[in-house]
Amino acid sequence: MIISGTHINYYNHCKRHLWFFAHHIFMEHTSELVALGKFISESTYQREKHELHLIYGEDEIIIDFYDPKNKRIHEVKKSNKMEETHIWQVKFYIYVLEKMGIKGVTGEIDYPKLRQKIDVILDDNDRKRIEEIKEEIPKIISNDIPPSVINKSYCKNCSYYELCYV
Ligand code: SF4
Structure with missing residues (x-):
């Protein structure tokens, strides 16, 4: 199966979220926070997008902006708030570019x-961890039922909150 940066993102954020996403259960449009995130993403780097x-x-x-001269994502x-999740998403991007033969990103x-x-680099432990994650993601998705809820404070801001807790 195709593993995207979004899969990696959701894997680190919440495996239940990953399962909903992979099974095409979407509620993102109901979340104002997601809309705000999209607005900021779309309204930044307009000139150099x-x-x-x-x-x-x-x-x-899908990398927001890649600077080929400096090999910088x-x-x-x-x-x-989800810094660790964001870091792994970018590490995955570096990993994929490396696999394509682009070194030093x-x-x-x-x-x-x-x-x-914040700066992000990829080391040998990260490469190993990404390989493990890529093996774990299809196993999670292939289950007939989603993983359990995670009861984190950020669940309140998740688009799936009502599906999980109400
Ligand atoms: S509400 Fe919490 S448990 Fe449910 S999908 Fe979102 S992050 Fe995961």
Whole structure:
């Protein structure tokens, strides 16, 4: 199966969310927070917007902005509450570009609202972990029922909240 950056993102965020996404159960349009995130993403880097969408083998990535001269990935996010999730998403992008033979790529996550940015690199442990995640994702998705709810504070801001708790 094709593994996208979104799968990696949801895997780290919530495996139940990943399952809903993979089974085409969408409630994103009901979330104002998601809409805000999309607005910030679309309204940043307007002049230098250079989205990179590619499929390589079983991997699919859509990078907000790729600077080929400096081999630098830029990913724009609304808030740093899910920083670890964002970091793994960018590590996956670096991993896929490496597999395509593009070495020396680094990443940067930009939080325009917070006026912050963080650097992302990929090391051998990360490469190993990504391989493991890529094996685990199809197993989660192939289950007939979704994984259990995770009872995290950020569930309240999740588009699936009502489906999970009400
Ligand atoms: S509400 Fe919580 S448990 Fe349900 S999908 Fe969202 S993050 Fe996962």
